[in-house]
Amino acid sequence: xxxxxxxxxxxxxxxxxxxxxxxxxxxxxxxxxxxxxxxxxxxxxxxxxxxxxxxxxxxxxxxxxxxxxxxxxxxxxxxxxxxxxxxxxxxxxxxxxxxxxxxxxxxxxxxxxxxxxxxxxxxxx
Numbered sequence: 001x002x003x004x005x006x007x008x009x010x011x012x013x014x015x016x017x018x019x020x021x022x023x024x025x026x027x028x029x030x031x032x033x034x035x036x037x038x039x040x041x042x043x044x045x046x047x048x049x050x051x052x053x054x055x056x057x058x059x060x061x062x063x064x065x066x067x068x069x070x071x072x073x074x075x076x077x078x079x080x081x082x083x084x085x086x087x088x089x090x091x092x093x094x095x096x097x098x099x100x101x102x103x104x105x106x107x108x109x110x111x112x113x114x115x116x117x118x119x120x121x122x123x124x125x
Contacts, residue, residue: 002064020078071086
């Protein structure tokens, strides 16, 4: 049974809060070394590993509420890169190789371009 929109939002918020705090703690515990953003890479890779595991388990053994709390909420708060990994996995499992490649390329180049643009615009403020 699908949860109500309000209950779904509370589940996502609760999971996201825990994920965000854990991301912060990882970044405090791990320090960038030689200019490389190790904490972010670690969080993104752990998030992808976890969301892949959660999608597999929740699709077979858990309710929609648990998926919202853990995959959407916790992993979303921990890292949105995990959603990117899971969505690409789904495209690849559906043999949508061209679409997965386009999504990957546009996400990476678009993300970097958007960060650059946001930074450039902020200089005007």
